Amino acid sequence: QQPVQSPQAVILREGEDAVINCSSSKALYSVHWYRQKHGEAPVFLMILLKGGEQKGHEKISASFNEKKQQSSLYLTASQLSYSGTYFCGTEVQGGSEKLVFGKGTKLTVNP
Amino acid sequence: DTEVTQTPKHLVMGMTNKKSLKCEQHMGHRAMYWYKQKAKKPPELMFVYSYEKLSINESVPSRFSPECPNSSLLNLHLHALQPEDSALYLCASSPWTSGSSYNEQFFGPGTRLTVL
Numbered sequence: 001q002q003p004v005q006s007p008q009a010v011i012l013r014e015g016e017d018a019v020i021n022c023s024s025s026k027a028l029y030s031v032h033w034y035r036q037k038h039g040e041a042p043v044f045l046m047i048l049l050k051g052g053e054q055k056g057h058e059k060i061s062a063s064f065n066e067k068k069q070q071s072s073l074y075l076t077a078s079q080l081s082y083s084g085t086y087f088c089g090t091e092v093q094g095g096s097e098k099l100v101f102g103k104g105t106k107l108t109v110n111p
Numbered sequence: 112d113t114e115v116t117q118t119p120k121h122l123v124m125g126m127t128n129k130k131s132l133k134c135e136q137h138m139g140h141r142a143m144y145w146y147k148q149k150a151k152k153p154p155e156l157m158f159v160y161s162y163e164k165l166s167i168n169e170s171v172p173s174r175f176s177p178e179c180p181n182s183s184l185l186n187l188h189l190h191a192l193q194p195e196d197s198a199l200y201l202c203a204s205s206p207w208t209s210g211s212s213y214n215e216q217f218f219g220p221g222t223r224l225t226v227l
Binding site for chain 1: 151153155156159161166167213214215216217218219221
């Protein structure tokens with residue numbers, strides 16, 4: 001089942017912060033976050049596992065609330081390069097290799 | 112080499128044509144994927160190969176036929192496609208091993224397919 005992302009879109013000025021949320025009605029094994037710029041491939045940002053482990057870029061932070069099956073991606077001191085569409089992908093079973101992506105959140109950072 | 116390459120970048124084909132998309136990675140990854148992405152939509156999983164064997168087929172029509180000749184290569188054979196199959200086709204790979212925790216996926220730039 002497709003996870004729900006919010007907000008659908010957000011516009012920031014450079015230096016501002018944003019939070020993107022991802023929630024699922026199913027118990028999750030992992031949550032992945034990707035950013036896709038227009039005309040480009042999705043790029044891996046972060047993976048968060050049930051149990052608290054996580055792996056990702058140093059400048060990106062995220063959380064995973066296992067009780068609520070929710071994940072949040074925190075973008076602080078935004079830069080112009082942060083613009084793009086952010087997708088969360090959820091995996092309900094470890095090792096299943098099946099990711100279901102949310103509809104995406106379009107982030108625009110203006111000067 | 113830390114990238115996934117895809118060829119061709121663009122493809123225009125008629126409904127009676129047969130064509131193939133190619134994907135290659137040299138990161139030693141053991142899982143490879145095909146996704147379909149329509150404009151302003153998320154990627155939709157089509158197929159997964161793990162250790163060169165098809166492990167997931169998301170009920171994709173038979174006019175799409177995947178092939179994994181070796182651990183570095185993934186093909187998608189196309190035949191008798193419909194205009195609604197026009198989309199960006201993304202290939203991805205991950206270092207997956209059975210029971211591993213981290214399965215981050217690395218995406219190629221995609222092939223923009225137009226079916227006339």
